[in-house]
Amino acid sequence: MGTRLERREEQAAEIVDRLEEAYPDSTISLRYSNRLELLIAVILSAQCTDERVNTETEHLFEKYDGAAEYANAPQDELAEDLNSITYYNSKAGYVRDSCQTILEEHDGEVPDTMEELTELSGVGRKTANVVLQHGHDVVEGIVVDTHVQRLSRRLGLTEEERPEAIEQELMELVPEGYWQQFTHLCIDHGRATCTARNPDCSDCVLADICPSEKGDSDVDLASGDDW
Ligand code: SF4
Numbered sequence: 001m002g003t004r005l006e007r008r009e010e011q012a013a014e015i016v017d018r019l020e021e022a023y024p025d026s027t028i029s030l031r032y033s034n035r036l037e038l039l040i041a042v043i044l045s046a047q048c049t050d051e052r053v054n055t056e057t058e059h060l061f062e063k064y065d066g067a068a069e070y071a072n073a074p075q076d077e078l079a080e081d082l083n084s085i086t087y088y089n090s091k092a093g094y095v096r097d098s099c100q101t102i103l104e105e106h107d108g109e110v111p112d113t114m115e116e117l118t119e120l121s122g123v124g125r126k127t128a129n130v131v132l133q134h135g136h137d138v139v140e141g142i143v144v145d146t147h148v149q150r151l152s153r154r155l156g157l158t159e160e161e162r163p164e165a166i167e168q169e170l171m172e173l174v175p176e177g178y179w180q181q182f183t184h185l186c187i188d189h190g191r192a193t194c195t196a197r198n199p200d201c202s203d204c205v206l207a208d209i210c211p212s213e214k215g216d217s218d219v220d221l222a223s224g225d226d227w
Pocket of ligand 1: 199204207
């Protein structure tokens with residue numbers, strides 16, 4: 001039986017507390033060894049699993065080193081190097097164009113502001129937030145990926161649908177010191193228990209405060225559809 005706590009701020013804080021206990025080592029799962037590799041890994045991860053990206057970047061990061069090598073790589077060759085990734089042709093183009101801009105406008109360094117990052121090819125607010133948080137230790141917002149989007153709605157934190165609107169609402173609810181960790185906790189719980197198609201509500205640490213809990217609710221608040 002799940003009932004959301006009355007105030008959404010309380011609900012957010014309780015979710016963070018419980019998930020922190022359940023996933024004490026929660027962190028980013030993409031592998032990288034510098035900011036440029038982080039940026040590239042995040043660009044590649046759009047609509048692709050982190051696991052797949054890590055497999056592909058293992059050889060990619062050995063072959064290419066620095067923005068100039070990516071910018072000067074032939075499009076076909078770079079695309080071929082990424083061919084197990086979804087939309088690899090487009091993503092190869094984004095990586096080349098971003099690296100070109102980084103060379104021409106940022107002395108070969110990954111920029112450290114939201115504005116400059118989102119001017120790079122293939123980089124939206126979500127990607128920029130990840131790069132700022134993990135590459136520059138700057139936390140300006142909350143990364144809203146598919147797991148954060150789904151869990152925030154299921155757990156009654158937001159009724160918004162667009163990631164940008166969800167982010168704005170979450171920033172008012174989640175204590176600022178947890179903005180970064182909130183994403184990783186949602187991702188871990190979304191992978192382990194609150195999966196998209198078949199969440200395991202009977203074994204969920206949030207069941208009693210979740211208004212979508214299957215034993216109690218007929219509706220998945222993430223989609224608005226019946227379970
Ligand atoms: S697994 Fe079920 S109870 Fe747990 S957060 Fe997801 S929908 Fe709610």
